Amino acid sequence: MLSRFFRDFQGDVVAIPGRLIALVFFVLLFFIPLFVQQPYILRTLIFANMFVIFAVSWDFISGYTGQVNFGHALFFGVAAYTSAMLNRGAPLGPDWPIWATIPIGAIAATVAGVLMCLPALRLRGPYLALVTLAFPLILTGIIFANTQFTGGELGIPNLDRISESRTTDYYISLVVMLFSVFIMWKFTDARSGLIRTGIILHAIREDEIAARASGINTIRYKLFAFIVGGFFAGVAGGLYAHFMRIAGPSTLELTLSFQAIIWTVFGGIVSIYGAVVGVYFLYPLMEFLRVVPEFRMLIFAGIVVIILLFMPEGIAVWIRDKLERECPRCKLTNVWWRSTCRACSASLH
Amino acid sequence: MIEGIIVNTLVRGGVYALLALGFSLIFGVARVLQLAHTAFYMIAAYGIFYFADMLGWPPVLSILVSIIVTTGIGLLTYKLVIDRVREHHVTVMLITLAVAIVFQELMLIAFTGQYRSAPSFVEGNFTILGVKVVYQHALIFIGALVVLAIIWLLLSKTRLGIAIRATAQDTEVANLMGINVSTILFTVMGIATALAAVAGVLVAPTLVLEPHMLWPPFVMVMAIITLGGLGSVKGSIIGAFVLALVEVLVVYLLPTGAFLKGAAALLVMVIVLVFRPEGLFGVVFEEERL
Numbered sequence: 001m002l003s004r005f006f007r008d009f010q011g012d013v014v015a016i017p018g019r020l021i022a023l024v025f026f027v028l029l030f031f032i033p034l035f036v037q038q039p040y041i042l043r044t045l046i047f048a049n050m051f052v053i054f055a056v057s058w059d060f061i062s063g064y065t066g067q068v069n070f071g072h073a074l075f076f077g078v079a080a081y082t083s084a085m086l087n088r089g090a091p092l093g094p095d096w097p098i099w100a101t102i103p104i105g106a107i108a109a110t111v112a113g114v115l116m117c118l119p120a121l122r123l124r125g126p127y128l129a130l131v132t133l134a135f136p137l138i139l140t141g142i143i144f145a146n147t148q149f150t151g152g153e154l155g156i157p158n159l160d161r162i163s164e165s166r167t168t169d170y171y172i173s174l175v176v177m178l179f180s181v182f183i184m185w186k187f188t189d190a191r192s193g194l195i196r197t198g199i200i201l202h203a204i205r206e207d208e209i210a211a212r213a214s215g216i217n218t219i220r221y222k223l224f225a226f227i228v229g230g231f232f233a234g235v236a237g238g239l240y241a242h243f244m245r246i247a248g249p250s251t252l253e254l255t256l257s258f259q260a261i262i263w264t265v266f267g268g269i270v271s272i273y274g275a276v277v278g279v280y281f282l283y284p285l286m287e288f289l290r291v292v293p294e295f296r297m298l299i300f301a302g303i304v305v306i307i308l309l310f311m312p313e314g315i316a317v318w319i320r321d322k323l324e325r326e327c328p329r330c331k332l333t334n335v336w337w338r339s340t341c342r343a344c345s346a347s348l349h
Numbered sequence: 350m351i352e353g354i355i356v357n358t359l360v361r362g363g364v365y366a367l368l369a370l371g372f373s374l375i376f377g378v379a380r381v382l383q384l385a386h387t388a389f390y391m392i393a394a395y396g397i398f399y400f401a402d403m404l405g406w407p408p409v410l411s412i413l414v415s416i417i418v419t420t421g422i423g424l425l426t427y428k429l430v431i432d433r434v435r436e437h438h439v440t441v442m443l444i445t446l447a448v449a450i451v452f453q454e455l456m457l458i459a460f461t462g463q464y465r466s467a468p469s470f471v472e473g474n475f476t477i478l479g480v481k482v483v484y485q486h487a488l489i490f491i492g493a494l495v496v497l498a499i500i501w502l503l504l505s506k507t508r509l510g511i512a513i514r515a516t517a518q519d520t521e522v523a524n525l526m527g528i529n530v531s532t533i534l535f536t537v538m539g540i541a542t543a544l545a546a547v548a549g550v551l552v553a554p555t556l557v558l559e560p561h562m563l564w565p566p567f568v569m570v571m572a573i574i575t576l577g578g579l580g581s582v583k584g585s586i587i588g589a590f591v592l593a594l595v596e597v598l599v600v601y602l603l604p605t606g607a608f609l610k611g612a613a614a615l616l617v618m619v620i621v622l623v624f625r626p627e628g629l630f631g632v633v634f635e636e637e638r639l
Contacts, residue, residue, distance in 0.1 A: 068439055119619050122626040126382055129442070130575040131622055134615035137568060141612025254564065258446060265443045298454035304447040305430060312437045 015342060016333045017323040022273060029174055033167045042166050046243060048283045049173040051263065053180045053236040055275035058260040060184045061229035063270035064201040065222050066208070067124070071116070071132035072260045074139060075230045077252035078112040079105035079237030084156040084247030085149065098160050102238035109234025113226040120226070121219055124208075136252040143249055155248025162242050173239060180232045185272045187228060201225065205270065262304055268314025277316035352480040354597050360486045362593035363493030367548035368566055369573040369585035370500060371541030377517040377580030378537045381435060382442050385426065385449040387570060389542050391563040393419040393549030395456055398467040398558055408470040416546040423542025427535065449563060456560040465558040489551045496547050497586065500540070504582065513537060517580065568611060569596075572618040578631025587629065592617065 013019045033042065054076060062069045083105035086096040096104070116135055120128055143150040150156065162169045190198040203211040204218050212218050241247040250256070263282055268274025282300070289296040311318040325334045325348050327341035334342055341348060368390060375383045396415030400406045406414070426448055434440045471484040504510040515523040516533045524530045556562065573592050577584025592614045599610040621629065 062439075068442065119623045123622060125438075126376070126579055127575055127622070127626065127628070127631075129382070130571045131619060133568065133571055134619055138612045138615050138619075141609045144608050145606060254568070261439075261443055262447070265439055269439055294458060295454075297450055298458070301447040301450035301454065305444055305451065308440050308444045308447070309430065309433055312434050312440045 015335065017335055018273070018320045018333075026178065033170055039166055042170050044284055044287045046166075046170050046173045047240075048279055049170075049177040050236045050239050050243070051259070051283055052177050052276050052279045053232055053239075055260050055263040055267075055279050056181050056184050056272055057229040057232040057236070059264045059269060059272055059275045060188065060232070061225050062261075063264065064188055064205055065225050066205045067120070067222065068126075068129040068261070069132045069229075069257075070129050070261070071135040071137075071257055072233060073252050073254070073256040074112055074116065074132075074136040075109040075233035076237035076240070076256060077136060077139065077247075077249075079109040079234030080241035080247040080251040081105075081143070081150065081156070082108040083238040083241050084159055087159050087242070088156055098162065098242055102235065102242065105238035105241075106231050106234030109237060110227050110231045113230025114223070116230075117223050117226050121222055133254075133257075136257065137254070140249055140252045143252070151248075153249065155246050155250075157246045159242050159245045159247070161245065162239065169243060173243075176235065176239065180235060181272065181276065184228065184232060188272060197221065197224065265314060266304055266307060268317035268320075271314070271317055274314050274316040278314070281315070350601060352478050354594075354601050356480050356482055356486065357597045357600075358590065358594045359490050361597060362590035363490045363497075364548050364552050365566070365569055365573055365589035365593055366497060366586045367493050367544050367551075368570045369577070369589050370497065370582060371544035372570050373574050373577070373580055373582060373585040374513075374537050374544075375541045376574070377582075378513060379435065379534050380438075380520075381431065382438075382445070383431065383538075383541070384442055384445040384567070385452065386541070386545055387563040387567040388449040388452040389419050389423050389545040390549035390566060391456065391560065392422060392452060393546035394467065394553035394556065394558055394562070395460060395465075396546075397550055397553040398460075398465050401468050402465075408468075412470075412550050415550050416543060419546035419549070420539055420543045423545075424535065424539050427538040431538075432531075432534075449567075453560045453563060460560070462559060466556075467553040467558065469554040483555075485554050489555070492547065492551050496544065500544070501582075503540075509536065565611070569614065572615050574628075576618045576621055576628055578628030581628070581630040584628055584630030 013023055029045075032045065036042065054072070057075070058069060058072045061067070061072070079102075083098075083101035086101045086104060087098065088095065112135075116132065119131055123131055144152055162172055186192060186195060186198075188198045188201055189195070190202045192198050200211070200216055200221055203214070203216065204221055208218055237251060240251065263278035264275040265278075266282060267276065267278025282304075285303075286296070286300055289299055292299070307315055313321075323336050325336055325338070326332070327334055327344065327346055327348060329346040330341060330344045332341060332343050334348060339348055340346065368387060372383065372386045375381055375386070393415050396418055397411055400411030400414055401408060404411075430444055430448060431441060434444055469485050471488060474481050474483045475487070476482070502510075504514060512523070512528045512533055513536070515526065515528060516530055520530055523533075569592060573588040574585050575588075576592060577586070577588030595614045595617050596610040599613045600607050603609065625631075
């Protein structure tokens with residue numbers, strides 16, 4: 001039993017460089033607080049963990065259905081504001097504890113996702129992209145119009161902390177992040193025998209008309225993508241509000257929506273791991289660039305332009321293509337230095 | 350009040366129409382969402398500030414130089430950046446967005462974030478139907494009308510216009526008919542950038558100039574072309590005036606809620622799209638239909 005598990009592990013993880021790197025990376029993330037205690041670095045990593053959830057959920061909605069969502073901050077902001085309003089007790093009843101506010105906030109974001117779908121699912125391609133842009137901006141208008149509930153420009157301050165210590169915050173964000181990414185990855189895994197959504201979402205992205213002709217209710221699966229993606233973006237929004245201890249209009253900004261797209265496309269769209277790489281690369285880079293504040297955004301935008309010019313598929317996908325080679329006969333993934341397939345010994349060239 | 354609403358709608362609508370028309374042309378011909386479009390509007394407005402205010406050149410000269418320089422920058426951006434990744438739709442959106450941020454940051458470094466203003470081309474005002482109209486506003490509206498008329502003539506009467514429309518209809522067939530598609534794309538990019546530059550030059554004296562000024566019209570242009578129908582010239586012009594009217598109405602009827610003007614315009618767009626998913630005058634392409 002144990003030896004069989006070990007053999008599977010060796011075949012499915014260790015032999016595939018991409019997966020081995022991912023495993024080592026995630027294990028390393030667990031040990032970071034043992035070596036690094038500077039609150040600033042931990043804070044950066046906590047934000048990175050939250051934004052990984054956010055960017056992956058964007059990839060889930062947009063990458064896999066081919067519908068570019070320009071208003072992803074809507075989910076983030078709805079969840080942040082819902083958690084904040086429940087946590088501060090106004091206008092209804094008691095102050096809710098944090099373990100209730102974040103899930104309820106995420107559910108509110110899911111509801112927002114369904115509402116967004118009413119017009120969005122009638123549209124395709126660029127139309128959808130431009131319509132989704134509108135929703136967070138409309139909500140920002142509503143927030144500024146109802147200052148007694150939302151605090152207007154200042155937001156809702158003094159929320160409960162996630163936990164008392166920063167290290168605990170880090171582990172909570174890390175575990176939530178791993179769990180969310182794992183679930184979304186599983187939902188999109190085309191080779192999974194258990195869950196069919198992966199292969200269906202891939203089919204919709206490749207050719208929506210063909211998918212419909214094959215009897216797939218594409219509208220239902222797009223709705224599904226919006227619900228799942230909205231929920232996890234909401235989880236990220238709730239965590240963010242409680243970690244920052246404030247929910248303000250910045251959680252609905254255009255820049256935040258664009259950040260999600262930039263991180264994901266930079267790493268590689270339609271891959272889940274691309275979004276993870278994008279955030280862990282670009283977010284700390286942005287923090288590091290605070291040493292040259294005037295040139296920070298310029299350098300950032302410049303790097304994005306240059307990387308996309310030379311690797312339009314995204315950096316993670318580009319690296320992966322260099323490291324891995326698919327066997328032409330049995331479709332098994334091999335390390336780049338092998339000249340014959342590890343299973344069927346077919347030539348890889 | 351009604352006269353005020355009409356005058357303001359015409360002025361705003363004229364500017365939005367110029368911006369939306371260029372955006373719509375690029376999308377219609379190249380099938381590219383060029384998100385850096387309003388960055389050129391910002392660059393042209395700063396051009397006026399730089400040439401007319403800092404260097405003290407005469408207005409006509411600074412207008413011309415500003416438009417030419419901006420168009421040059423636009424064409425350079427197209428050749429160096431957009432043209433290379435044209436096939437990857439999401440990448441194009443992202444890369445043009447990044448280009449917009451690059452321009453914004455360059456302006457921040459060159460001119461700092463300080464609020465600037467450009468000198469008015471013509472001072473004074475006149476009264477029409479009991480409304481006081483500043484000459485600058487009249488100039489914006491007339492200038493927009495003239496440029497729109499030129500573009501309409503170009504598209505409908507000249508050989509170049511026919512080639513542009515043919516490429517928009519079907520790139521491959523246009524290529525087979527002997528139209529040099531990449532030259533057409535280049536020309537269209539030039540025309541569109543020049544339109545954005547004209548808009549920027551016209552409104553520069555009426556606005557507070559700062560490097561982030563490209564985002565409010567950015568959102569409006571998106572809403573306008575979606576409302577009017579992507580790639581439709583008529584739609585983007587009508588959409589521009591419709592959404593300008595909505596904005597002006599909110600400002601006039603809700604003086605305390607002027608910050609809601611953007612939200613109201615976007616709401617109108619969403620409502621229209623619920624009933625007409627391809628926009629008011631949208632073109633549904635055979636292979637893109639669902």
